Amino acid sequence: MNERIYQVLEYKKIIDMLTEQAASSLGKERAAALKPSRELESVNRLQAETDEAAQVLRLKGYVPLGGIFDIKPSIQRTIIGGVLNPGECLDIASTIYGGKQLKSFIAEMEEPELPIIREFTEQIVPLNELERQIKSCIDDHGHVMDGASDKLRTIRSKIRTNESRVRDRLENYTRTKSKMLSDAIVTIRNERYVLPVKQEYRGAIGGIVHDQSSSGATLFIEPQTVVDLNNQLSEARAEEKNEIERILRDLSERIAEDQAFLYQNVESLGQIDFMFARAKLGKQMRAAMPTMNAQGIIKMKQARHPLIPEDEVVANDVELGESYTSIVITGPNTGGKTVTLKMIGLCTLMAQSGLQVPAMDGCELAVFSNVFADIGDEQSIEQSLSTFSSHMTNIVEILKLVDNQTLVLFDELGAGTDPQEGAALAMAILDEVIKKDARIIATTHYPELKAYGYNRENVINASVEFDVQTLKPTYRLLIGVPGRSNAFEISRRLGLDENIIGIAKNHIGTDSKSVENMIASLEESRRGAEKDYEAASRTLDDAEQLKQDLEKQWRELEEKRESVYRKAEEKAEKAVQKAREEAEAIVSELRSMKQSGLKEHEWIEARKMLDEAQPQLTKKQQTSPKENKQESQELHxxxxxxxxxxxxxxxxxxxxxxxxxxxxxxxxxxxxxxxxxxxxxREQPLVEKPMATVKGSSYRVKTELDLRGERYEDALQELEKYVDDALLAGYPRVSIIHGKGTGALRNGVQEFAKRHPRITSYRAGGMNEGGSGVTVLEF
CATH class of the missing domain: 2.30.30 (SH3 type barrels.)
Structure with missing residues (x-):
């Protein structure tokens, strides 16, 4: 990517926002250096990393990344024999602990699978022994503790004893000779305990003068009686310093032994922090993971500019690369053309950097080798270039590098010169770029370009909508409709005399009038098509509802039939069991009679008993005489x-x-x-569509809810409302369509089902119900 595009599209602001989301200097360093990748495989890997981190944030709400530091410089110093200070050692112990916490946090998550994150956490080595050694020597404030070694404990005990003796003697001076002192306190100068003595009593106290006040009225004197004790104290402190240095040297050597593992831990932690920074930024923007392709296809539903607050920006649908490769946007100033242009370019750079984009789920973006833009007024006084010259200089450079793997953004193409010549140049430049099969989005004021899309293959017109009634732009992008000037309508609304407007219209050429009439016709056709679409959508909903009701009736019929079959089988089984018992009784009776000898009439009686033991199965219901008369009646x-x-x-x-x-x-x-x-x-019954009634008012409730394409949070809110409506409608079960995708929405629906008190059970859809892309809720 050329560096200029980052400035033009304000990519640096996105990087600054990303850096703020990183929890450690390791993640911030990686975030600050992030640049878009040109390789599809690399971009897909980055997007997969971000998506896994986003799943963790959706399920857990946080990730433990505290206490992690960039300890690489400290590790490097130990390798070359340097001795770390207590604070550096403590940072290493803290980073080891932070890595263990993160490793444990991810290991405890059963779902989702998170293969990439687990790959990094598995590389984190606990190093418990090194952490224990550092924590046993250095406290949380970065001080070497007495227990770091037996020798240090002894030395510090000796220091405290000497300090106590020195203070006792000096405090005796403060009590007995307070008049000779400027202040009755014991203080320290040059690491030795001294007294603040007035200048005139210097000889009375005696001893070594270490310092004096700025006025010279006070001398800081070490009395002769405590010189030896102060010497002993200084010696003990020197021993303490040597012992602390030895302890730190041992710790530094121990750290150097594990330097390979520490480097590995730091790299893994930095990468994980970077992944979660990208996911946090996506959550902040309410962004979605884009599907990436190498065919130059862009599809975004309800896409928003990442740098405009969500409550202010207008979302738009954008498609490019399949039916057409170029979009020419026309319309008035301040209508949002440039914002749309920048939004598409910035979202492309974000996606190629592994960042999610502010659009609805299911969006698709392309990986481009280069993104070029000619946007804004780049007039240069220093270079003696006019606005037109500056634009043309930039366009000339773009034309040298453009190819079929390029996205080109032209803002006000051909502006700054004679309108006829500018329009001709604009069309020629567009033809040249289109010839190279690049993806192009261009904005223009020229009316000549309004018909451009109708005369060229792979080109489509677009405009930003303008509300003539309010005289304000709506910032809504209309694909397929060129922009109208609206000058006459706006002038009329502002009160311009109708005669003047009529004269102005007469000055317009026939071609311009034809173009305006064509645009008006297109807008009318579009509004009609939208109404027809809404009507067709309602009809489709009605048909779908009817289909669901019929399927419900059929399932109930099947269930009823199965119930009848089960009862019949149970009855038959009981009859057979009874027959078996009676047969056993007959056999026993025959055996007993065999011994006494059987007579003919006795055999006949036994055969009769066996016949009577055979179960009597229910025969098919016979029609009544009244029903049999129907055979003779003609049916129509x-x-x-x-x-x-x-x-x-x-x-x-x-x-x-x-x-x-x-x-x-x-x-x-x-x-x-x-x-x-x-x-x-004979009359055909009128089939009424089932309606659900709430508080006396009828409304339609489907037996299924389609959440595909919805954001996670919006989908759960819609699900909650839908379940309430279905319960009021009295449905025994409903189907929730969430698609397969990453499984995040499916997990969210099932978690909701677990928590809801009125949902008795849930299951995945069957083979003819949508499989794992559908969850069936039972009430």
């Missing part, structure tokens, strides 16, 4: 009948043969003989 399409074999009502569709009809039963069509059909009534 539309008649409601009762299918006697299934005990279900249906409707005659057509007569197949003399005694056979095609019958609609629920969602099932079947052929039935006339003798199995009972006439009910």
């Amino acid at each position: 399409p539309g008649d409601e009948v009762k299918l006697l074999t299934l005990n279900q009502h249906g409707t005659i569709l057509e007569k197949v043969s003399n005694k056979e009809y095609l019958v609609q039963v629920g969602i099932m069509k079947m052929k039935a003989k006339q003798k199995d059909l009972q006439f009910v009534k």
